[in-house]
Amino acid sequence: MTTTLQPAVTLPHLEDYTAIVGQPEIAELRTFAKPLAGRTLTMVNSTAVGGGVAEILNRLMPLLNETGLQARWEVMTGDGRFFAVTKAMHNALHGAPFLAPPDAFDVFLAANEQNRKRIVLDSEFTVIHDPQPAALIAAREKDHGYWIWRCHIDLSHADKTVWDFLRPWVERYDKALFSAPAFTQRLLIPQILFYPTIDPLADKNRELDPRFVESVLARFQIDPARPILTQISRFDRLKDPVGVIQAFRMVRRYHDCQLVLAGGGASDDPEGAEVLAEVMHAANEDPDIHVLELPPTSHLEINALQRGSTIIIQKSLREGFGLTVSEALWKKKPVVASAVGGIPSQVLHKITGVLTQSVEGTAYQLRFLLSNPEFARRLGENGHEHVKENFLITHNVKRYLLLFLRALNKA
Numbered sequence: 262m263t264t265t266l267q268p269a270v271t272l273p274h275l276e277d278y279t280a281i282v283g284q285p286e287i288a289e290l291r292t293f294a295k296p297l298a299g300r301t302l303t304m305v306n307s308t309a310v311g312g313g314v315a316e317i318l319n320r321l322m323p324l325l326n327e328t329g330l331q332a333r334w335e336v337m338t339g340d341g342r343f344f345a346v347t348k349a350m351h352n353a354l355h356g357a358p359f360l361a362p363p364d365a366f367d368v369f370l371a372a373n374e375q376n377r378k379r380i381v382l383d384s385e386f387t388v389i390h391d392p393q394p395a396a397l398i399a400a401r402e403k404d405h406g407y408w409i410w411r412c413h414i415d416l417s418h419a420d421k422t423v424w425d426f427l428r429p430w431v432e433r434y435d436k437a438l439f440s441a442p443a444f445t446q447r448l449l450i451p452q453i454l455f456y457p458t459i460d461p462l463a464d465k466n467r468e469l470d471p472r473f474v475e476s477v478l479a480r481f482q483i484d485p486a487r488p489i490l491t492q493i494s495r496f497d498r499l500k501d502p503v504g505v506i507q508a509f510r511m512v513r514r515y516h517d518c519q520l521v522l523a524g525g526g527a528s529d530d531p532e533g534a535e536v537l538a539e540v541m542h543a544a545n546e547d548p549d550i551h552v553l554e555l556p557p558t559s560h561l562e563i564n565a566l567q568r569g570s571t572i573i574i575q576k577s578l579r580e581g582f583g584l585t586v587s588e589a590l591w592k593k594k595p596v597v598a599s600a601v602g603g604i605p606s607q608v609l610h611k612i613t614g615v616l617t618q619s620v621e622g623t624a625y626q627l628r629f630l631l632s633n634p635e636f637a638r639r640l641g642e643n644g645h646e647h648v649k650e651n652f653l654i655t656h657n658v659k660r661y662l663l664l665f666l667r668a669l670n671k672a
């Protein structure tokens with residue numbers, strides 16, 4: 262039995278986006294989709310909730326279906342050992358040392374083998390997201406279908422052991438998609454730049470009644486009268502939540518403000534509880550540091566926290582694309598973010614936000630923006646336009662349709 266997911270509760274429809282991107286854009290999508298009507302597509306990733314990939318697929322799959330493709334989303338399954346191994350691989354692909362037991366790759370391959378037996382992989386187009394299910398390509402019948410590896414992480418500093426293991430699997434695909442030009446590795450297959458996107462109509466991003474925003478701040482005992490600095494992220498060391506607390510303490514010497522660190526776990530991330538404990542220790546019961554552990558369904562709450570914030574921080578040490586940044590820019594928020602991963606594609610320094618490299622730099626920029634609210638407001642306005650032009654879900658639909666069309670025309 263396979264675990265085909267139910268669509269999101271409120272299904273998005275292409276027509277709904279005309280008010281945001283305009284009718285010609287939607288008409289163009291329908292034109293591109295015509296030759297693809299009835300073609301089959303399967304996408305596979307490793308978690309149904311938590312993290313950016315699940316966030317994207319929840320909204321993208323219904324829209325792709327609406328264009329006429331028969332699109333299915335499958336989530337791979339695995340036990341605790343498998344996800345511990347894939348987390349270690351994930352960290353190592355981001356450049357950390359590879360800390361895993363000697364049989365790590367056997368565990369990886371065994372789980373992929375089990376999923377290969379469980380999931381039907383016979384579509385004309387198959388898109389496999391990230392390293393966890395990468396070895397599912399073994400299910401490909403000779404020359405059948407068009408297989409794409411969609412990599413959401415930055416491979417530029419990949420640990421050699423892990424990359425040497427993974428690369429031969431990746432090179433069996435027809436194409437690899439990366440979220441930023443700097444993320445790539447030398448590969449024998451073509452690589453394509455493919456920005457991730459956000460959905461402006463999803464609960465995470467849609468307009469909210471200001472009274473709802475106020476009620477969420479009140480529920481978490483956050484004072485709306487004083488500046489609120491916020492980082493929304495899974496409790497993951499690569500998001501540097503402890504570094505955010507250090508920067509906040511430097512800022513607070515000059516500005517009476519509050520910090521919100523809000524996040525939850527993802528089912529494919531076993532380290533969350535440990536990192537949360539480190540964060541609680543660093544916060545040291547400071548009443549102005551609000552550490553919020555949110556369930557994975559808290560989209561409206563996160564939306565409200567972002568909208569209620571004065572500045573959004575994303576102080577990652579390494580990052581994939583960093584969807585939280587797009588989400589904040591869409592809400593016209595000034596953003597202070599590390600110049601890592603896909604963040605510089607979104608935050609154009611001093612135009613759509615500010616980029617930093619360190620705890621001290623983050624503190625400096627936060628102070629600067631708190632002292633210059635008009636400049637901060639302009640950054641937010643520009644950020645919104647930048648996201649509208651480049652990082653909305655309709656762009657993602659279009660890129661996939663064009664990719665499949667190209668494959669069809671070559672076949």
Ligand code: UDP
Nearest residue numbers: 312313314316494495523524525583584585
């Ligand atoms: N997110 C969430 N709950 C949390 C933390 C994050 O829903 O507790 C969402 C966040 O709003 C964003 C995504 O998960 O949509 C995180 O994507 P990003 O690319 O920023 O980071 P990732 O978690 O994929 O490394």
